[in-house]
Amino acid sequence: RFRQLESKIQPLLPYLFRTTDSLGNAVAAVTTLIVPHNSDSSKLLVYQAAYDAANGDCSPSYTLRPGSSSAGLLGLLMPNSTTFTEGIFLAAALNRGWWVMVTDYEGLEAQFIAGLQSAYATLDSVRVVINEGHKIGLAPDARYVMWGYSGGAFAGGWAAELQPSYAPELHFSGAALGGIIVNTTSVVESINRGTFSGLIFRGFYGAAKAYPNLTDWMDGNMLPDKRDDFFKHATNCQIQGIDGRFHDVFSYFVDGDRSIYGPVPATVLDWSGQMGRRGSPTMPLFIYKAVGDEISPIEDTDKLVHQYCSNGATIEYHRNVIGEHVTEALIGSVNALEWVSDRLAGRPLRHLESCLTKDSLCHFNTRHRIVLFPKVDSKCWPRTSVLSVVYEGRYFPSLILFQLDTGMLPSRGSFQGICQKLDAAIRTNLTIYLPSSGLSDTRQEYKEGS
DSSP states (O other): OOOOOOOOBOOOEEEEEEEEOTTSOEEEEEEEEEOBTTOOTTEEEEEEOOOOOSOGGGSHHHHTSTTSTTOTTGGGGSTTOSOTTHHHHHHHHHHTTOEEEEEOTTTTTTOTTOHHHHHHHHHHHHHHHHHHGGGGTOOTTOEEEEEEETHHHHHHHHHHHHHHHHOTTOOOSEEEEESOOOBHHHHHHHHTTSTTTHHHHHHHHHHHHHOHHHHHHHHHHBOGGGHHHHHHHHTOOTTGGGGGTTOOGGGGBTTGGGGGGSHHHHHHHHHHHBTTSSOOOOSOEEEEEETTOSSSOHHHHHHHHHHHHHTTOOEEEEEESSOOHHHHHHHTHHHHHHHHHHHHTTOOOSOSSSEEEEEESOOOOTTOOEEEEEEOOTTTOTTEEEEEEEETTEEEEEEEEEEOSSOSOOOHHHHHHHHTTSOHHHHTTEEEEEESSTTOOOEEEEOTTO
């Protein structure tokens, strides 16, 4: 029943290509094409990894290489990595026979949160693969769809918004965007002094690489005695970035809490991190987000979706009323993967109206199966249950954190209360494993009605 992750693929194919940075300069970037054996050459997944780093050594073209210290797909769990769920999604796509491309959309300098750079590199990478892929068997009429979560959705969302003007010849079948980062200023306000405050260090450094005036501002406004510590956190990769948690990033600057509202940082964050300013996507979108997302407020996404829909966009928008940013990465991916699969297969959209918004308790469906069993380390995560997951029939230990309202070890009742709200068809495809007592490793299968 449990199998290790296994995706039999051909050697990775890196492409170095010309693109444009946020200031309109010609720069280079890299995309990595992954082709499984016995592939379906008519389907191409344009995957944006959430590597969220201002350090080029954290880029997918390096972390995906078997010879790197990250050691390929499973190596995404290693310190110089992107994020811990990416391997699941890439493997799921490859096991379906899809061609997959993963782009270093931040460019060679790793310009994190530079929206224009991310969009241009993403779109130019698709141009490269579409133009060159036929040499190794990509179908000339292949369908292609973008998919990304969090920082990956930031890149994909910007690309979707700019595609009509920057790359009108590209005909995407759609884009799935989860946990989308709509407004970087509100993100900074939400996460400072919290679990994810390390993102701010990396974001400021990445944006400063894109905009020299922000570099000058940081040089003149950062407290000298905090400079080394700031850049220690700013150069971390995604998983290492937890070292920056609970820091007050504003305290590193002379103006404290007023820092990001100064003319230079405010202008840069607004220009490079505010979606909805450059038109509306013409490709269909699937947007999914937890209402309780603690990184990017749901209100920002609600507003963006409303704006897009008012301008004629086609969107299916799922708002998960439970969970938060990390849990939604996995839970929301179930329907996202199905939606991407439908677009690659050329199936029609499931909703007749141009825009559909759904408030959902969980994003499970009858095509897929997720199996969860909790384990708790009370010393490290007193209010969090570490879940192991079976996804797409493969076993992945401890890949998602599920926040519990009670702050206690998950009980049958707590999960039963959730599952009772699911309809019967969905419930039959959900199996939950619970420890028999305390922190025992004994696993006991629980099914509805037992």
